[in-house]
Amino acid sequence: MERSRSSRLKSWPMWMLMGVVTVCLLAIGAGRDGGPLTQQERIDSITKRLACPTCDGESVFVSQASAAVNIKNEVARQVATGQRDDEEIVAFIEERFGGRVLLVPRATGFDSLVWVLPVTVLVCSVAGLAATFRRWRREQGLVPSDDDRALVARLLAEDPEDNDEVPR
Amino acid sequence: MLSAGGVGGPIGRAFLLVGLVGALFGFVSCVMGMRQKDEKVLRLSLRFATLSAVSALGAFVAMEYAMITRDFSLDYIQKVGSRSTPALYNFTAVWSALEGSILMWLLALALMTTWVAWRYRTKITDPLVACALATMFVTAFFFFLLTVGPANPFAQGAAGVTDGPGPNPLLQNHILVLFHPPILYIGYVGFTIPFAFAIGALVTGRVGEGWLLETRRWALFSWGFLTFGIVLGGWWSYEVLGWSGVWAWDPVENASLLPWITGTAYIHSVLVQERRGMLRVWNLSLLVATFSLTILGTFLTRSGILNSVHAFSESDIGPYLLAFFAIIVVVSLILIGWRGDRLRAPGIIDSPLSREGAFLANNVLFSVFAFVVLLGTVFPLIVEAVQNRQIVVGEPFFDSLATPIGIVMLFLMCIAPVLPWRKASAELLSQRLFWPAWCGVAALAVAVILGATGVEPLLTFTLGGFATGAALRQLVLATRRQKWRGLVGRANGGMIVHIGVIMISVALAASNSYTRSQELTLTKGVPASFGGHTFELTGFVEESDARRTSIKVDVSVDGGKSYRPAIHKFTSMGQNVGTPSVKSSWSKDIYLTLEPPVKPTSDEAKIKVFIKPMMTWMWAGGILMAIGTVLSAFPGRRRRPTDPVSAPVLTPSSTEAAS
Numbered sequence: 001m002e003r004s005r006s007s008r009l010k011s012w013p014m015w016m017l018m019g020v021v022t023v024c025l026l027a028i029g030a031g032r033d034g035g036p037l038t039q040q041e042r043i044d045s046i047t048k049r050l051a052c053p054t055c056d057g058e059s060v061f062v063s064q065a066s067a068a069v070n071i072k073n074e075v076a077r078q079v080a081t082g083q084r085d086d087e088e089i090v091a092f093i094e095e096r097f098g099g100r101v102l103l104v105p106r107a108t109g110f111d112s113l114v115w116v117l118p119v120t121v122l123v124c125s126v127a128g129l130a131a132t133f134r135r136w137r138r139e140q141g142l143v144p145s146d147d148d149r150a151l152v153a154r155l156l157a158e159d160p161e162d163n164d165e166v167p168r
Numbered sequence: 169m170l171s172a173g174g175v176g177g178p179i180g181r182a183f184l185l186v187g188l189v190g191a192l193f194g195f196v197s198c199v200m201g202m203r204q205k206d207e208k209v210l211r212l213s214l215r216f217a218t219l220s221a222v223s224a225l226g227a228f229v230a231m232e233y234a235m236i237t238r239d240f241s242l243d244y245i246q247k248v249g250s251r252s253t254p255a256l257y258n259f260t261a262v263w264s265a266l267e268g269s270i271l272m273w274l275l276a277l278a279l280m281t282t283w284v285a286w287r288y289r290t291k292i293t294d295p296l297v298a299c300a301l302a303t304m305f306v307t308a309f310f311f312f313l314l315t316v317g318p319a320n321p322f323a324q325g326a327a328g329v330t331d332g333p334g335p336n337p338l339l340q341n342h343i344l345v346l347f348h349p350p351i352l353y354i355g356y357v358g359f360t361i362p363f364a365f366a367i368g369a370l371v372t373g374r375v376g377e378g379w380l381l382e383t384r385r386w387a388l389f390s391w392g393f394l395t396f397g398i399v400l401g402g403w404w405s406y407e408v409l410g411w412s413g414v415w416a417w418d419p420v421e422n423a424s425l426l427p428w429i430t431g432t433a434y435i436h437s438v439l440v441q442e443r444r445g446m447l448r449v450w451n452l453s454l455l456v457a458t459f460s461l462t463i464l465g466t467f468l469t470r471s472g473i474l475n476s477v478h479a480f481s482e483s484d485i486g487p488y489l490l491a492f493f494a495i496i497v498v499v500s501l502i503l504i505g506w507r508g509d510r511l512r513a514p515g516i517i518d519s520p521l522s523r524e525g526a527f528l529a530n531n532v533l534f535s536v537f538a539f540v541v542l543l544g545t546v547f548p549l550i551v552e553a554v555q556n557r558q559i560v561v562g563e564p565f566f567d568s569l570a571t572p573i574g575i576v577m578l579f580l581m582c583i584a585p586v587l588p589w590r591k592a593s594a595e596l597l598s599q600r601l602f603w604p605a606w607c608g609v610a611a612l613a614v615a616v617i618l619g620a621t622g623v624e625p626l627l628t629f630t631l632g633g634f635a636t637g638a639a640l641r642q643l644v645l646a647t648r649r650q651k652w653r654g655l656v657g658r659a660n661g662g663m664i665v666h667i668g669v670i671m672i673s674v675a676l677a678a679s680n681s682y683t684r685s686q687e688l689t690l691t692k693g694v695p696a697s698f699g700g701h702t703f704e705l706t707g708f709v710e711e712s713d714a715r716r717t718s719i720k721v722d723v724s725v726d727g728g729k730s731y732r733p734a735i736h737k738f739t740s741m742g743q744n745v746g747t748p749s750v751k752s753s754w755s756k757d758i759y760l761t762l763e764p765p766v767k768p769t770s771d772e773a774k775i776k777v778f779i780k781p782m783m784t785w786m787w788a789g790g791i792l793m794a795i796g797t798v799l800s801a802f803p804g805r806r807r808r809p810t811d812p813v814s815a816p817v818l819t820p821s822s823t824e825a826a827s
Contacts, residue, residue, distance in 0.1 A: 010602040018609055025612045026626055034621040038698075040686045040776070051560040057418055059562055062411045064744065103562035105547065110555055114547045118540045118569055125532045136516035153593045 042079050046086050047072055050093060051103040059103055071097060176234030177242050180227045180322040187223030187278065188312035190216045191305050194281075198302035202295050210292045213301055217278075217285035220308055224278035228271055231262050231321055240332065243325035244268065250334030250740060252714040257340035263349050264335035266470055266485070267321035272350065274311040276357040281308050284361055296379055300361075300368035307360050310492050318485045334715070337738040337745045344404040348397060352424060355394025356462050359427055361386040362434075363459035366452045370503040375448050375511050383455070384438050385801060388658075391431045392797035398424055399672075399790030410746040410761045412683070412778040414676075414786065417566040422545045423465025426538055430458040433534035439658070440527050443589060449504060449511045450531070456500040457538075463493045468545065519591040526584035533577055540569045567680075575627055578673060581635035581666055582608070585642050604637030611636075620682070628677035632670045639663040639670075661800025668796055671789030678782040685778045687763065690723065692771040699779045701726050701758060708768040715739060719766045721773045725751055725758055733762040733775060757783040 037045075044061055050071060052063035060068045060075075071093060078089045094101055105111040194216030201210030231244075235258055239245050248261045248268070262268040281304040288297045315321060339345050362383040369379045401421070402414035415421060434454040440447050471486025504511070517524045544561045551559050586600040611633025612626060620626055642663045646654030654660055686698045690705035697703070704727070709720040720734035731749040738745065744764060751758040759778040766773055 010599050012598070014602070015598060015605075018605055022609055022612060022630065025609070025616045026623070026630075029612075029616040029620055029626045030623045032621055034682075038684070038686045041684065044685055049564050051562055057560060057562060058416065062409070062413070062416055064410070064746070100558055100560060103560055104564045104568075105559060105561055110551065111559065114543060114561065114565065117543055118536060121539050122532075122536045125535060129528060129532055133517070133520055136518075139516055152591070153595055156593055157595050 039076075039079050042086065043072070043076050046075050046079070046089055049090060049103050050075075050101050053097060053100050060101075071101065174234055174237055174239035174241065176230045176237070176239050177322045177324065180230035180234070181316070181320075183223045183226035183230060184312060184315050184320075184322070187220045187227065187274075188309065188316055190220035190223055191278075191281075191309040191312050194220060195302050195305035195309060198298045198305060201292075202298045202302075205293075207293050210298055211289075213298075213305070214285045214289055214292070216305075217282040217301070220305075220312070221278040221282040224271075224275045224312075227315070227322075228262075228275045231268060231271055232259065234322075235259070235262050240329045241325060241327075242321075243323045244321045246325040246329045246332045248335045249332045250715075251331050252740070253334040253340060254715070256343070256346065257335060260339065260345045260349075261335040264339045264345075267315070267319045267323075269349070269353075270311065270314050270319045270485070271321050272353055273357055274308070274315055276350075276353050277304075277308050277311055277360060280357060280361060281305065284364070296365070296368040296372045296374055298368075299371045300364040303364035303367045304360060307364075310488075314485055314488060318488060333740040334738075337716075337736070337741055337743050338408060340715075341736070341745055341747065342404060342408045344400055344407070348400040348404050351393055351400060352397030355390050355392070355397050356424065356427065358386065358390025358393060359431060359455075359458050359462055361390070362455050366455040367500070367503065370452065370500075370507050373507055373510050375452070375507060380438065380442060380451075384435065384442070387431060387435055387438070387455070388797065388801055391428070391435055392794065392801070394424065394428050394431065395797065396790065396794045398428060399787070399793070403787060403790075406783070407750070408745075408747065410748050412685075412748070412759045412761075412780060417544070417563045419545050420465075420469045422541050423461075423469050426461040426465055426541055426545075427458045429534050429538040429541065430454050430461060433531045433538075434458060436527050436534075437531050440524050444515050444517070444524060446515050446517065446524070449508070452500075452504060452511070454531075456496070456504075460493055460496045460500070461538075461542075463489055463496060467493060521587070521592045521597075523584065523587045523589045526580060526587050530577070530580055530584070533573060533580070537570070537573050540573070541566070544569075571624055574673060575624070575631065578628065578631035578635055578670070581670065582631055582638050585638045585663060585666070600641070601638070604634050604641055607637030607640075608632075608634030620678075622681050625677040625681040628673055632674045632677075635670050636667055639666045656799045656802040658800040661796045661798070661802070664796030664799060665793050666796075668789040668792030668794075671785045671792065675782040675784075675786035675789065679780045679786075683778055683780045685776065687774060687776050689772060689774045690721075695727075698777055701777075701779070703760075703775070703777065705771075705773055706730060708766075708773070710768055719762070719768060721762055721766070721775070723749075723760055723775060725760075731758075731760050733760045735762050735764060735766060752784050754782075754784050756781045 047061040048059050050060040052058045052060050052065055052068035052071070054067040055063050055065050058065075058068070060071045074093065074096070075089060078084055078092065084092060090102075105114045107115055194213045197209050197212040197216060201207070201213065233239075234242055234245055235249055236255075238249055238251055240249065244265070244267050248264050249258070253261060263272045281301070284304060285292075285301055288294075288301075291297045292301075334340060365379050365383045365386070369375050398421075401424070405416070406412065406414045431454075434451060437447050437454065438451050441451050467486060467489035471484075471489065517528070519525060520528075544565055547561050548559050551557055582604060583597075583601070586597070586604070588596070608630045612630040615626060615629040620629065640663075643654065643660055646657075646660045648654070655664070684699045688696045688698060688703060690696055690703060692705050692707075695702045695704040702725070704724045705721060706724050707722040709718075709722065709732070711718045711720070716736045716738045718734055718736045720732045722730040722732055724730045729751075731751055733749040734747045736745050736747065737743070746761050748759055748761045750760070757778075757780045759780055761776045761778075763774040763776055
C-alpha cells in the first residue's frame with residue numbers, strides 16, 4: 001500500500017513539476033545581473049587572460065614579476081580612464097607587448113587545432129562507444145521484443161530495489 | 169676526498185651504487201628464477217629488494233645529513249643549502265630541487281618494491297608476481313641510474329664555497345612543504361605497482377581477474393595519496409602565493425593531474441571488469457597510461473622544455489626520461505598486441521542505461537579530459553615545432569573546456585549511483601532518482617535565494633545537490649541494512665568520495681564566479697569598507713633576520729580580530745614573497761594581501777582584499793575524499809573474492825541467502 005502511494009508520488013506529473021520549478025529558478029538566477037564590477041574586478045578578469053611575458057605559463061594576474069606588474073599597471077590605467085572595453089584593452093595590450101601575452105590560443109589558423117581536437121576526440125569516442133553498443137547488440141543475436149521489455153519492466157517494478165545494492 | 173668535505177657525499181654515492189646493483193640483481197634473480205623455475209633464486213629477489221630499499225634509505229639519510237651539517241662540498245647543497253635556513257626548511261630543502269626530488273622518488277619506489285616483494289613472498293613462485301616484481305626492479309634500476317648519472321645529488325661542487333642561497337623562498341615559507349611533495353610522490357610512485365602487475369598479467373597471459381583484486385587496492389592506495397597531495401597543493405597555493413587561487417593549470421600541476429585523471433577512470437572501470445569480466449584491454453591500457461603519464465609528466469616538467477613556477481631547477485635528465493617513457497609505451501603496446509586474443513572478453517554490455525554503461529560514459533569523459541589537459545600542456549611545444557612561433561596556453565583555455573566536462577561528470581554522478589547493473593528501465597529511474605532530483609532543485613532554490621547568478625554556477629549547484637542526493641540515498645540504504653558497515657566498502661566509501669568531489673566542484677564554481685576583489689589604501693585609524701566589511705589599519709610590524717626582512721601590517725576586519733598580511737624580502741635571492749592572511753568561515757573567506765611598496769613610516773598601506781565564497785568547502789571536500797578513500801579500501805560485504813566474477817549477476821535465492 002505504502003509502496004503504491006510512493007510510486008504515485010514519484011509519477012510523471014511530479015517530475016513535470018520539478019522540471020518547471022527548475023527551469024523557472026534557472027531563468028530567474030541566470031537572467032538577473034550580478035551587480036556592477038569594481039574596477040579591481042575588471043582588472044583581475046582582464047589580467048587573467050594575459051600571459052606574463054617573462055615567466056612561463058603564468059598569467060599577469062598570478063605573476064609577481066616586474067613585466068607582469070607593468071602590464072597590470074597599464075591595464076589598471078586603461079580601466080581607470082574607462083574609454084575602452086575589456087576586449088579593446090586586451091587588443092591594446094597585445095599590440096603593445098606582442099603576441100606572446102595572450103593566454104588563450106586563437107580560434108584561427110594552426111592554433112585552432114587546440115580547440116578542434118578535443119571536440120573531435122569527444123565525437124569520435126562517443127561514436128566509437130555507440131558503434132560498440134551496436135555490435136554488442138548484434139552479437140547478442142536477439143533483440144528483445146517489446147513484450148519481453150514489458151515483462152522485464154513489470155517484474156522490476158514489482159521490486160524496485162532488486163539489484164546489486166543488496167549486500168551479498 | 170674525505171678531507172675536502174663531509175662524509176655525506178662518499179657514503180651517499182656508495183649507497184646509490186649498491187642500490188643500483190641491488191635493483192639489477194633483483195631483476196636478474198626474478199628472470200632467472202622464472203626461467204629455471206627455481207624458488208631459491210626467486211627468493212633471492214627479496215633480499216635484493218631489501219638491499220635496494222636500505223640503500224635508497226641510506227642515500228636519503230646521507231643527503232639529509234649533508235644538508236643538516238651544511239656540507240657545502242656537494243654541488244646540491246651549494247644550490248639549495250644555506251646557513252640561515254631554519255631547521256625545518258633545511259630538512260625539506262632536500263626535495264626542493266631536481267636531484268633531491270628524484271632521490272625522494274627513488275626512496276618511495278624502493279620501499280614500495282620491498283613492500284610488494286615481502287607482501288607476496290609466499291606467492292613468489294607465481295610467474296605473475298615474479299614478473300611484476302621484475303618490472304618494479306627495472307623501474308627502480310632506472311631511477312638509481314638517474315641518481316648515479318645525470319641527476320646525481322652527491323656530485324662534488326666547486327671548491328671553496330661556504331654558503332649557499334637556500335631553497336627557493338616559496339619553499340621556505342609554509343609548513344606544507346613538509347607534506348605536499350612527499351604525499352604527492354607516494355601517490356605518483358605508487359602507480360608503479362598496479363602497472364607492474366598489469367605487465368605481469370600481460371607477460372604471463374593470465375589476464376583473468378585474479379590479479380585484479382590486488383591491483384585495484386594498490387591503485388586505490390596511490391590514487392588516495394595523489395588526490396590528497398593535489399588538494400594539499402591547492403591549499404598551499406592558496407595560503408602562500410597571494411593570488412587567492414588554488415589551481416593555475418601550470419604544467420607541473422597538469423603533470424600531477426594527468427595520472428590522477430586516468431587513475432580515476434581506472435578505479436571506476438575496473439569495477440566493470442570485476443563484475444562482468446569485461447574491458448580487460450581497456451583497464452590494462454589505463455594502468456599503462458597512468459604510469460607512463462607520470463614519467464611523461466616528469467619529463468615535460470623537469471627537462472626544461474616546459475617551465476613553470478614549480479620548475480625550481482633543470483638538468484639533462486630529459487633524454488633519459490623520454491627514452492624510458494618510449495620503452496614503457498612500446499613494450500606495453502607490444503604486450504597488449506601479443507596478448508590481444510586472450511584479452512577478448514566474453515560478455516557484452518546490454519544497455520547504455522546501466523551501471524556498466526555509466527562507467528563507460530565516465531571513461532569517455534575522463535579520457536577526453538586527460539586529452540584536453542595533455543593537449544593544452546604540450547600545445548605550445550607543437551606550435552613551436554611546426555611554426556617556430558611561441559604561444560602560451562593558460563588558465564582560460566583549460567577553464568573553458570574543463571567546465572563543461574565537469575558539469576557532465578556531475579550529471580553522471582547524479583544518475584550512475586542509482587543505476588543497476590545490466591539494464592535499467594525508465595520506471596526504475598523515476599523511482600530512484602525522485603528524491604535526489606528534488607535535492608538538486610532544493611540546492612538551486614537556496615542558491616537563487618542567496619542571490620547566485622550565471623548559468624554555469626547554477627547548473628553546478630543544481631547537479632551538485634542532485635548528485636549529493638544520489639550518494640546519500642546509497643549511504644542511507646546501506647547503513648539502514650548494515651548499520652555502520654554501510655559506510656565501508658568501495659560502493660559506500662566511493663559515495664563519500666563523491667560527496668567530497670561535489671563539495672570541491674561547488675566551491676570552485678562559487679569562488680570562481682563570485683569572488684569580489686578591491687584594492688584599498690588604508691590610513692591608520694580610518695576604516696575603509698568593501699563588500700559589506702570594514703578594514704582598518706592598526707599597525708606595522710617589521711622583523712629582520714639573516715634570512716629575510718619582513719614587513720607586516722595589522723588589519724582589523726569588521727572592528728574585530730586583526731589579520732596580518734606580510735611581504736618578506738629574502739636577502740640571498742633579493743626576491744619579494746607575499747604572505748596573505750585569511751579570515752575563513754563556512755560561507756566565505758576574506759583574503760588579504762599586502763601590496764608593495766610599503767612604507768612603514770607613512771601610516772599608509774595598500775592592501776588587496778578578495779572576498780571568496782565557500783572556500784572552506786573545498787578543504788572539507790578534500791578531507792572527505794581522503795576519508796572516503798580509506799573507507800572504500802576496507803572490504804565491504806560484497807561478493808567473495810573467490811566467486812567467479814562472470815557468475816550470473818543475481819538470483820533471488822542468492823539474495824535471500826546473503827541478506
